[in-house]
Amino acid sequence: MNIATTDLTRRFGRTTAVAGVTLDAGPGVLGLLGPNGAGKTSLLRMLATVIPPSSGRIRLLGRDPGAYRQRRQVRRRLGYVPQNLGFYPGFTVVEFVEYFALLKELPPAQVHRAVAAAVERVGLGDQAKAKLRTLSGGMLRRVGIAQAIVNEPELLLLDEPTAGLDPAQRVAFRSLLRDLGRRATVIVSTHLVEDVGAACARVALMDQGKIVFHGTPDELAARGIGTTAVGDAPLERGYSAVLAAANS
Numbered sequence: 001m002n003i004a005t006t007d008l009t010r011r012f013g014r015t016t017a018v019a020g021v022t023l024d025a026g027p028g029v030l031g032l033l034g035p036n037g038a039g040k041t042s043l044l045r046m047l048a049t050v051i052p053p054s055s056g057r058i059r060l061l062g063r064d065p066g067a068y069r070q071r072r073q074v075r076r077r078l079g080y081v082p083q084n085l086g087f088y089p090g091f092t093v094v095e096f097v098e099y100f101a102l103l104k105e106l107p108p109a110q111v112h113r114a115v116a117a118a119v120e121r122v123g124l125g126d127q128a129k130a131k132l133r134t135l136s137g138g139m140l141r142r143v144g145i146a147q148a149i150v151n152e153p154e155l156l157l158l159d160e161p162t163a164g165l166d167p168a169q170r171v172a173f174r175s176l177l178r179d180l181g182r183r184a185t186v187i188v189s190t191h192l193v194e195d196v197g198a199a200c201a202r203v204a205l206m207d208q209g210k211i212v213f214h215g216t217p218d219e220l221a222a223r224g225i226g227t228t229a230v231g232d233a234p235l236e237r238g239y240s241a242v243l244a245a246a247n248s
């Protein structure tokens with residue numbers, strides 16, 4: 001398993017953001033759904049080795065991210081798109097992605113080609129030399145995705161990557177996700193249930209720090225059948241039904 005957590009917990013003062021998550025994930029795309037404040041970002045940040053857990057066990061790519069050398073090995077093979085990635089406005093698209101390639105310790109001889117491929121893959125080939133300050137919000141999101149995939153990560157974590165993308169870009173991005181999921185373990189948090197239906201083989205639903213559902217999109221949709229759950233589509237009704245049951 002590329003990700004294996006046992007009873008993973010993260011507290012911020014008196015708030016328990018993640019309350020005992022046990023999750024295994026191999027290659028493929030896993031959609032992470034849940035209402036605001038459910039703990040999705042906190043879980044992704046722990047999996048991205050950005051914050052340590054308060055308690056519980058976590059193994060990434062067979063390694064222990066709590067140990068310095070192993071954490072460094074994991075980071076080389078990891079891609080992470082945080083909710084709010086800071087951009088250097090004076091950098092060009094290529095310079096920014098290259099910066100991350102170097103941070104991820106890509107062999108120098110591979111950097112040029114890897115950066116060009118990542119920029120092309122997110123559809124920014126024509127903007128490669130544009131300064132970041134001149135790009136739209138949706139284009140910046142795509143730059144954020146390019147930096148995450150520049151090292152062809154085996155573990156890719158994306159926090160609401162489709163927010164701000166126009167419909168055509170969203171469709172293109174879902175196809176990129178499916179492609180990446182063929183060899184990598186991809187976890188994508190989203191509020192767009194359509195993302196899950198279109199791109200994810202599996203889905204986990206978080207509520208109040210816990211995973212209250214883990215299965216296929218069809219299984220989630222089935223949870224809404226025969227209930228009074230609200231939603232415009234089967235997946236939305238399944239989502240509402242699981243949340244209602246978790247809170248009853």
Ligand SMILES: Nc1ncnc2c1ncn2[C@@H]1O[C@H](COP(=O)(O)OP(=O)(O)OP(=O)(O)O)[C@@H](O)[C@H]1O
Nearest residue numbers: 012015016017034035036037038039040041042043
């Ligand atoms: N750095 C922090 N300091 C204090 N509290 C935090 C911190 N980060 C998260 N929290 C709290 O932890 C809980 C879970 O937040 P988190 O951002 O993980 O949820 P989320 O599911 O990603 O929400 P959203 O869908 O709104 O992005 C919330 O109650 C939040 O206020």
